[in-house]
Amino acid sequence: MMLNALYFWFFGTLAAVCGLGVVLSRHPMHSAISLVGTMIAIAALFLQLHSEFLAYAQIIVYTGAVMVLIVFTISLLNLRQTAGNPMCPSRWWGVVFVALLLLVFSAYQLIDKSHGFAGPARPSVPPDYGQVPTVARSLFTTYLFPFEFVAVLLTAAVIGATVLARQDPEQHPTEQEEQK
Amino acid sequence: MITLSHYLFLSMILFALGVTGLMVRRNAIILLMSVELMLNAANLAVVAFARFRPAPASADNGMVLVFMVMAVAAAEVAIGLAILLNLYRQRRTVNADELNVLKG
Amino acid sequence: MENGQGIITAFSTAEPFRWVGLVWLVPLFPAAATLLNGLLGRKVIRYRTGQLATVAMLGALIVSLLCIWDIARTGQPYNVDYFIWIGVGDFQLPFGFYVDQLTAVMLFVVSFVGTVIFLYAIGYMHGHPGYWRFFTYMPLFAVMMFLLVLGNSLPVLFVGWEGVGLCSYLLIGYFFDRDYAAQAGRKAFIVNRIGDFGFLLGMLLLYWTLGSVRFTDIVEHAPDIYPAGSVMITVITLLLFLGATGKSAQIPLFVWLPDAMAGPTPVSALIHAATMVTAGVYMIARLNLLYSLAPISLLVVGTVGALTALMAATIAFTQREAKRILAYSTISQLGYMFLALGVGAFDAGIFHLMTHAFFKACLFLSAGSVLHAFHEDRDVDIFQAGGLRRYMPMTRLAFLVSAVAIAGIPPFAGFFSKDEILFEAFAGGYILFWGIGLTAAFCTAFYMFRLYSLLFSGEFRGTEHQRRHLHECPFIMWFPLVILALLSLVGGWVNIPGLFPKFHAFLRPVFAEAHELAGPHRELAGARIWEISLALLSVLVALTGIFAARLCYVQLPKLPHWFAETFPSLFIASLHKYWIDEAYQATVVKGFYSACRLAQWCDNRIIVAGLNAFAALIRHLSEIGTQLQTGYVRHYALAIVIGVVFLLIGMLL
């Protein structure tokens, strides 16, 4: 399928380029927007992988909540221009070298193990694979306990964040508090 | 033909980018974002594995896992940012290099 | 274990219905009362907690009566497992009840005396602060006592055993803001703990050697496993007996009971006279088979019982507080019971347990009503009382009836049970025990009528203020007195030796095997003649005691003084309770403190110092280690990445 490959290469490249943007942008806001791009691209890839529910969840949760929080914090702290080089100069090359080493080794490993890019044939999926009812049924039956547990965890995190981010009680409540 | 390896390779690239970001950047918020990038890369790999499993009948295990990861990531970011805000109020910086009081 | 499938199967077996199957309701009623009173008593139920608890006990009594009727009708013991309580690997201990004739007797005593005393307590505790607290602990006590008598294995019994100990502690310390009450509560708890230690060891040893702690298994396997008189069974039974001496206040662990009078009087009546202290007797009676296999233990039990009976009775001669005298009387009577167990007359012991519950509860409650008249919580000095018969006729009547009963005058209840114990001792060839018992009987009659005379005869010796407030207790208090007095009168008639031995016949299945093991020593030539003459002798002794007491404290008040001055050492020894408390203080408590100081020294000088040295070493080492911590996140991340890379290389190679 030409279209399929095209789709993958387009969004794959988008994800990689945006990921690079996260690391290289001088300004945190640009990093954040790049990350949003990566996430949307990954959501698109989820769609290609027939995980429709996850694709939407990815956008709603990551883009709509997580990244908004980050973007908010950036603009609240108003970190317009951090003084000097945002990178750590002395170790920059060494570190990149190590990361690339990791990349190459694992790439070699993976490709070798799966006989090049040929890989196993893509199995066909049932028509309701990855759709909301399927995943929901799993979540509320087999994985009910983890689901509830994560819910509790999230609640705890929200309360914790509110407490942490709270300024002195006598001060006027600030904006980020409202937003939490 | 797009295979599992393609997805894994992409996932690996993103993960490596995340690691790089974690190591080279100074801004604590960007460190957080790098962690998110790594998590996303892992999610992609998990979903790809779920899709390419020989028996996709029970493949929603992988999706449930990713769902959980998303929730945990959201919690992590909420707490992380709250800590950062507090830190900024007290130290007037989010530069990770200046936050090294815990050194030996 | 036959059916360990849990509560469902226990209730749905296909067996024909038996009323005794309702036995689970017995502890449930007071448990519900405890829960309600404990949770809502303070704010919601308030002064109706008493009624609630009494109704709950009444329910338990009714169900108990149904169960007893069922047992009496069918003669079949009832054993049921409700659920697996402790399941550890192969050790599966179900929580279950066992109801046989012995349990039935205990159930009756506990629920009946309990109900009556609860009723009395409604009046007695009226207006006390923490009324609801009292009526939370009391039903809890009932629950625990029911568990104790109903449990079908030693651990379940032990739960009840500890539970009654706890309730005893809570109720002795009911006036917890007063130092003496708190002290007494602690003392009771600690002394009991020493006994429990023995009990626990005995129980574990039993499990270790027998492989089960369930009563049915014990009865089945014990004779095969333990040869009669073997060391192991002797050790086990002696250890269990140590527990019994703690709970039932025998030498050497009786010291807590007199102090336990710090609790409210209904508590003294219910716990420290009628039910909890009989736990030891019940336990030995329940394990009669084991004791029958260990003649030495039986001898020890009998000896301890006899000595306790005599010693406590002589201490009671010189005490001044009414409840304290009754406490020593209780110890003495418990001694009788152990004497009976010791000579192998388990049924006689249980019989005395039952009659004693009636008249001792009655005595305590009468004393309570005197306290009530005096507006006293703690105790009343009998030398500051006197002449109360004019003010409190009902109380006096009840007291008199039960005093006669305890003194052993026919046809009152005490006569039958006590006389039977003495006869059994004599018939078993334990002439010494018989002699001690007879002496103790004299003492019992004497101190009881000393108490009676000083309280009710003569003129009032208290202050004018007190005299003006003297009054008969209200109906809700004297009505229970009347019931108990009536039972003190007729309670013994269920077993008139020779004529009407119903009670023994009832209990026979429980002790049949033990009696068989104990051998045919119970045959005595011309038994009937011996029995009658011995009975006459003990009545004579009791009457002597009564007359001596009347002589000393009504006719010739100088006589006791003369006696005290003539034999000062005897008098002072009795007055100071043979210095046993002091002896314990000097040996056990002081010794314990010394051991603690030694431990403290070791802790400070050896362990802590060693640890500090070690910690210093670690600190010096770690100071080197901390150099690795740069405080830069990226260094840590780098370390992880390098590790991953090495792992990957390893996988490739």
Add this chain to the structure above:
Amino acid sequence: METLLVLLIHLLKIIVVFSILLGCIAYAVLLERKLLGRLQVRWGPSRVGPFGLLQPIADGLKLFLKEELTPTRADRFLFVLAPLLSMGPALLAIAVVPFGDTTNLFGLLDQPILLQIADIHGGILFILALTSVGVYGIFLAGWSSDNKYSLLGALRSSAQMISYELVLGLSITVALMAAGDVSLRNIALSQGDGFWNWWIFSPKWFVLPGILGFFLYLISAFAETNRLPFDLPEAETELVAGYHTEYSSMKFAMFFMAEYCNIITVSCIAVTLFLGGWYAPFPFLPSGGLFGCVWFAVKVFILVCVFIWVRGTLPRLRYDQLMKFGWKVMLPLAIANVLLAAGGILLYEMWHGS
């Protein structure tokens, strides 16, 4: 060949729907001005063309011909990206809205075609996802302008949108639970045969959750689209038009269009979820094929009018009031509503044996 035909039909559908949508957006502006005029007892635009019908074209021309301004210290990339991010999701959302059942265009086609661009399985989730992306448009616009007012407006706006997005999602949940599906087409299909089957009247249990859900949805939709009384981000009197202060010409036009597009989209969704989609209020009226589209358009038109009516009637809230209202009134209500609806459905299913 087959594939090509499908593609062609899809392309046609897209073109038709979007041109109609763009036209609607243009005339929604006119409608608003006219209606506002009537509400304020004046004529509204009436000069350009008959009854001012050509006014939108004039407006468009004006905006096209204006000068593009970019503040010097603005973040250029994000400054350009922002209006696109605002416009894109707003337009995309319409792609999953079902305007009607199927039609074969009065026998012109062999096979009936769907009156919906894409019937995707997770329809509602898709729209929620788009909404969460839409926040970035406004936020980045304010942030990249390097203008205090804009930044404040942007911060307010995103906080407001995030807060009310929760309520929006929860109020939608009621309809989802009732229909037992997330696909918009299936939800619409579950409401046929008369208005008493519309989820606003929640025929499955009792009336409250549906009505409450509908009004919660409507209120949070006002907040989501930054309409009065929740137009804090723009608030001319305090923030001099907030996040788009620095925008002009086409970029401004995109924000402007995005706002009206959003109004139409949320109205479409409200109609689909609560008001029976393309179905006529009574079963004897025809609602198949293009008739459905007519009914749908009528309902949407009424809702749009409600939006304008509210704008002409209510004053603006204060910012803290807005947030308090959102978190302390709307959210608990919405949660309670979901529980209520769940309980109702449970009871219903117990009653009817599911």
